[in-house]
Every structure is written in C-alpha cells, then in structure tokens.
Amino acid sequence: MVTANYIFIKLPFVQPFKYLYNEPGNLLLLILIITTSISPWVLDWLFKSWYSQKPLNKNTLNQYSDEVVKVLRCYCQKQGYGFTQLAILHVTAPIAFTYGNSPATAHIVVSQSLLEQLEVDEIAAIYAIQLAHIRCWDMAVMSLVLLVTIPISKLYQQISAWENSISLSWLRNIVSLIGSFVYAVWLTLNATTFQLSRLRIYYSDHFACNITxxxxxxxxxILKIAIGIVMLKNKGIQVGN
Structure with a gap:
C-alpha cells in the first residue's frame, strides 16, 4: 500500500491516498471473516452457473462404488453429523475437491470422468482423502482461495478471448498486457496456498489409508487421476482452474 502511494507521488496529476498509509490488519481480518462465512453458498452459485455442477445422490454414487457410500456413512455417523453433501461436475478431467467452511457446509465434488475411470475401491480412497480435508478444516482455507481466484480466472479467459478477436496489433498488445497482469494476480493468490497444498497431502493420504x-x-x-489430466493437457484440452 505504501509502495502504491510512492508510485502515485512520482506520477503527474495523481495524489497519494491517505488511507493507504493506515494499518490494514483489522479491515483485512473483517474481509476474511465475511468471505469465509459466505464462501460455501457463493461457491455453490459459481460452480452451478459456470461449471454446471449438479447434486450427486447416494443411489447414483452407489452405482459406481458401494464401498464409498459405506465409508461416507460410517465416518459421518462416527463424527455425529449428517451425510456429507455430494456434487458432480460433467467435465472431461478426472478431478475431486472439497469446499465449505465447516463439516456442516462441506461439499465433496467429483467429476463424471473420475467415477467412470476409477475402480470401486479407488473411488472410495479418493473420497476418503476429501473426508480428511473436512476433518482438519483445511478445506475452509482452500474455499476462500477458490472464491477469490475463480472470478479472476474467468476474467483472464475472457481477456484472452478478446485478445484473439482483435485485429489491431497495438490494441492486441495492450489487451495482452492487461491479461498478463490479471494472470500474475491469479498466480500470486494461488501461491499463498502452495505450502498448505503440499502439507495437507501427507495427512490426507495417511487418513485415507487408515479409513479404507x-x-x-x-x-x-491418484495415478489414474494424474495420467488422465496429463493426457488431456497433451491434447490441448483445458482441464480447469
């Protein structure tokens, strides 16, 4: 914030903003609390609107893996809360993730291709990983990052589409520069969770092995998911965000 004001001072006809010299801690904390509180419902809307997310009922899931339904039911009963909310994305990549700010609002989301490509016990193991993220609450942090980065990713995709449709080279260069800046913001925000993304895998893998x-x-x-994503990338198909 101070650096931004320093740049404003050097620029002509621009005055620094006094607010940027204030301590931002309390405001940022308030924003984080509010954003985390509303993240499950906003992400619901984003995934349904942009990625055609649909609810996944137990009967449908049972057709792919009866073992995973038993694992989910046993774990939820043991923890003393209702059956975890399930959802499905009709995308080509075999993916699985969890979002929510508490076990009560947690959603486990998988893709249709994951259910079709993995065996019964493999699906159960992947769902067990997601239960680990709910148990240790790291999905609340990841949900916050998803909520912030998904709109930025969509904006970058839109800017890229505009760039490809522009015929004037100078205007295309300006749009390209804006797109690069938006991508840098997206990458920087994602980088804040790189360490957590690595550390939580140790716990979730251990938990999944114990529970299954x-x-x-x-x-x-995990290998089938990795191979499926790599094959799609080699074909030039966009996997997701």
Whole structure:
C-alpha cells in the first residue's frame, strides 16, 4: 500500500491516498471473516452457473462404488453429523475437491470422468482423502482461495478471448498486457496456498489409508487421476482452474 502511494507521488496529476498509509490488519481480518462465512453458498452459485455442477445422490454414487457410500456413512455417523453433501461436475478431467467452511457446509465434488475411470475401491480412497480435508478444516482455507481466484480466472479467459478477436496489433498488445497482469494476480493468490497444498497431502493420504485399509487402491486412484489430466493437457484440452 505504501509502495502504491510512492508510485502515485512520482506520477503527474495523481495524489497519494491517505488511507493507504493506515494499518490494514483489522479491515483485512473483517474481509476474511465475511468471505469465509459466505464462501460455501457463493461457491455453490459459481460452480452451478459456470461449471454446471449438479447434486450427486447416494443411489447414483452407489452405482459406481458401494464401498464409498459405506465409508461416507460410517465416518459421518462416527463424527455425529449428517451425510456429507455430494456434487458432480460433467467435465472431461478426472478431478475431486472439497469446499465449505465447516463439516456442516462441506461439499465433496467429483467429476463424471473420475467415477467412470476409477475402480470401486479407488473411488472410495479418493473420497476418503476429501473426508480428511473436512476433518482438519483445511478445506475452509482452500474455499476462500477458490472464491477469490475463480472470478479472476474467468476474467483472464475472457481477456484472452478478446485478445484473439482483435485485429489491431497495438490494441492486441495492450489487451495482452492487461491479461498478463490479471494472470500474475491469479498466480500470486494461488501461491499463498502452495505450502498448505503440499502439507495437507501427507495427512490426507495417511487418513485415507487408515479409513479404507487399502493403500494400493489409493495409489492406483491418484495415478489414474494424474495420467488422465496429463493426457488431456497433451491434447490441448483445458482441464480447469
């Protein structure tokens, strides 16, 4: 904030903003609390509007893996809360993730291709990983980052589309520069969770092995997901955000 004002001072006809010299801690904390509180419902709307997310009922999931339904029901009963909310995305990439700010608002989301490409025990292991993220609450942090970065990612995609449709080279260069800046903001915000993304894998893998008793199924499931995503990228297909 001070750096921004320093730049404003050097620019002609621009005055620094006194507010940028104030301590931003309390305001940022308030914004974080509000954003985290509303993140499950806003993400619901974003995924439904932009990625055609649909609810996934237990009966449908049971057709792909009866084992995963047993794992989910046993874990939820043991923890003393209702059956975890499930959702599905009809995308080509085999993906799975969890969002929410508490176990009560948590959503486990998988793609249709994941259910079709993985075996019964592998699906159960992947869902067990998501339960670990709910148990240790790291999904609340990841939900906050998703809420902030998804709109920025969509904006970058739109700018890229505009750039490709512009015929004037000078205007295309300006749009390209704006797109690069937006991408840098997106990358910087995502970088704040790189360390957490790595550390939480150790816990979630250990938890999934314990709850399913099937480390081989977990390994096979993760490998199939990685191979599926790499194959799509090699074909030039956009995997997601």
């Amino acid at each position: 008793g099937n480390p081989n199924g977990l390994i096979r499931g």
